[in-house]
Amino acid sequence: MNYIETKIYTGRDGMEHLLNLLSAMGREDVVIEDPADVAELMDKKNSYDWDYVDDDVMEQAGREPAVILYLEDSAEGKAQLEELRQAVAGLKEQLESGSLGAGKAFGRMEVEARPVRDEDWKDNWKEYFKPAKITERIVVKPTWEEYEKQSEDELIIQIDPGMAFGTGTHETTTLCIRLMEKYLQEGDAVLDVGCGSGILSIAAGLLGMKNILGVDIDPIAVQVSQENVQLNGLSQLVNIQYGDLTKGIDYKADLVVANLMADLVMMLSEDVAKHLKGKGLFISSGILVEKQAQVAEAIGRNGFEVIEVLEQGDWCAIAARLK
Numbered sequence: 001m002n003y004i005e006t007k008i009y010t011g012r013d014g015m016e017h018l019l020n021l022l023s024a025m026g027r028e029d030v031v032i033e034d035p036a037d038v039a040e041l042m043d044k045k046n047s048y049d050w051d052y053v054d055d056d057v058m059e060q061a062g063r064e065p066a067v068i069l070y071l072e073d074s075a076e077g078k079a080q081l082e083e084l085r086q087a088v089a090g091l092k093e094q095l096e097s098g099s100l101g102a103g104k105a106f107g108r109m110e111v112e113a114r115p116v117r118d119e120d121w122k123d124n125w126k127e128y129f130k131p132a133k134i135t136e137r138i139v140v141k142p143t144w145e146e147y148e149k150q151s152e153d154e155l156i157i158q159i160d161p162g163m164a165f166g167t168g169t170h171e172t173t174t175l176c177i178r179l180m181e182k183y184l185q186e187g188d189a190v191l192d193v194g195c196g197s198g199i200l201s202i203a204a205g206l207l208g209m210k211n212i213l214g215v216d217i218d219p220i221a222v223q224v225s226q227e228n229v230q231l232n233g234l235s236q237l238v239n240i241q242y243g244d245l246t247k248g249i250d251y252k253a254d255l256v257v258a259n260l261m262a263d264l265v266m267m268l269s270e271d272v273a274k275h276l277k278g279k280g281l282f283i284s285s286g287i288l289v290e291k292q293a294q295v296a297e298a299i300g301r302n303g304f305e306v307i308e309v310l311e312q313g314d315w316c317a318i319a320a321r322l323k
């Protein structure tokens, strides 16, 4: 199926009127590009959500506010586009008449449409995801790519991340795998909090661990992880389930690995000792370098000794052992 990407440009004061109009036409499936949202995010710069704000969101800063929706590229879609154009023109006239307030920034209220091929906007990223050697031993291979083993020792993780986080090439994931490779002992039980695509659980299985549990709060990640675990032939060793951090999880491991973000890692560190055996290990990642000291302090306060910190780009990962 191909689509018509339909972008309606508005202004700061026009957004609400435009969304009301679209809602009245039964179009709730819209993407809002609003620089005001970026300004609001900037206010939250030190908060929980900030670390993973996408670059494409930041690119909206300074742009003209707009609403995007996708119509089918068919006779019906073209008729809907025409209907939209007329409705937006009607709204523009109403706004220009001053009946909804004078001197306001309603914007130009113009519709621009362009055809997009389905694969362009759904699977574009696949072009850039190639087999990657992320440590000396571990290679991540997208399921749709061919790869020939370069040596006997090489371990190949096959992944189709779909809509979940975890191609393995993000620094935060690579850092976790490097620490896991260094500290895991054959047969260790592993708890992977925030498993995303399942990549760390799979890495643990390929590295010789026997009992592995991955949890994620996102149902799509749970499904994607289960599929990837199966794809790698690890269903006997790895279980995946829905979970909010370790709430309600009755499982003890030798290693807890969590690639989350600084605030969540700190939150998790309060509870994680209960899920570790003996002098278990806690590997945490998704931590911006500038937050390292704050996170290490929280981990230390909760009964751990930090034994190693690795950095890559803006990110760091912390390995800590229960005292």
Ligand SMILES: C[S@@+](CC[C@H](N)C(=O)[O-])C[C@H]1O[C@@H](n2cnc3c(N)ncnc32)[C@H](O)[C@@H]1O
Residues within 6 Å of the ligand: 164, 165, 166, 167, 168, 172, 173, 176, 193, 194, 195, 196, 197, 198, 199, 200, 215, 216, 217, 218, 221, 243, 244, 245, 259, 260, 264, 286
């Ligand atoms: C940065 S991704 C890491 C994915 C994968 N482990 C990796 O290393 O590539 C973080 C994952 O944590 C999950 N997550 C966020 N908050 C969570 C929570 N409270 N409990 C469990 N998982 C959570 C997200 O849904 C996401 O899949």
